Amino acid sequence: PATLAAVRNTITQSLDLAETLSQLDLPPLLSQLTVDMAQQEELLDLLDQALIAEPPLLARDGGFIAAGFHAELDEARTLRDEGRGVVAGLQAQYAEETGISSLKVKHNNVLGYFIECTATHGEKMLGMGERFIHRQTTANALRFTTVELSDLETRILNAGGRALEIEKRLFEDLRQAILEQAAPLGSMARALAELDLTTALADLARSEDWCRPVIDDSRTFRIDAGRHPVVEAALKSDGDPFVANDCELSPSPRDGAAIWLLTGPNMAGT
Structure with a gap:
């Protein structure tokens, strides 16, 4: 995932640079670079959106x-992180549906999630057909479930x-989307x-007062x-000055020779 984000961040910076450079009067080489940089929106x-x-x-x-x-991922995360809130919402729904305000949705290790009402309201719940499935009767209460509640329990677990x-499946989808754009990327x-x-050389040339040579045929x-x-x-690092040197290796006007022969110890380099 961090690599996917790196691709995203690179595209963002590339588009920003291309936009800035497009407003400048650039030589042909750099103009072509902006074309290659301004893509993949x-x-x-x-x-x-994804990351x-x-x-x-x-x-x-x-x-x-x-x-x-x-x-689907948002739903799974909600169930994972806010399961109690989802169950509470379902409890309120069942209480309104049955008209039993004291109805509760509870959980234990034997039945899992279940709907509980007092014995007073037991007959009413039993008379609501297949909507509420009877699970257990205790001395003071009746316990039910629904297909919806059972499904919710499974999804919460x-x-x-x-x-x-x-997320792993979406990761593969995003990875494939990037691979499909390998050539333009x-x-x-x-x-x-x-x-x-180019920028590094330009910065160095300005800071060190370099000039570009004139090259002809x-x-x-x-x-x-x-x-x-x-x-x-x-x-410079030692605090010593550098002495600039001239060099003339043009062909001799006399005989057209264009080679210098340097002799002596260390004169010709190694």
Whole structure:
């Protein structure tokens, strides 16, 4: 579930970035990136509706599907978490239906859930046909059940496991929905990676006062005040200045040679 949320969050950020970048005058490469980033709104809507803000790491832990997304799951959770309230509601319904205000829905380990009325109202309950099924008679009370109450008892007892099974099934559905969009999601991921690289280089160029070289089809190779990024950073960390160097490796006007031969100890590198 946490991975599903990561996909959801990535799509959200990708769409936000695409919206921001679409308002800028970008070079063709970055413009194409925004196209690849601005997609998967339908999948995002599904994941937004289905998942809570911070799902657990494992599906077996449950609790990652948002309330209101799946009616059957909501019902199972209600029975699991609010079983007493559901039973109380059913008791009020039976009391109104029979006209017996003292009617109670109780529970014990022998009968499970049952409807109890005093002996005074026993005949009335027995005379209501098959609606109320007689279970037991005690000295002072009669006990009944209904098909509805028996079904509710079963659902309450099984609600926790049922809720988890529903969530696991929904997890598989969401996982499959993501897998079906693997190709466009891959394009989005690549676009975000390229944007990340481009942004990092742009930030570094601004902070370190780098410039972009002019590249053409000639054989000219000329560097004015060239700097070595790694060496310069190392010297800065030690508080030492870096001395920029010029480099001219263009073909010689005299013979067109474009190769320099460096000799001597360590002069040619290793």
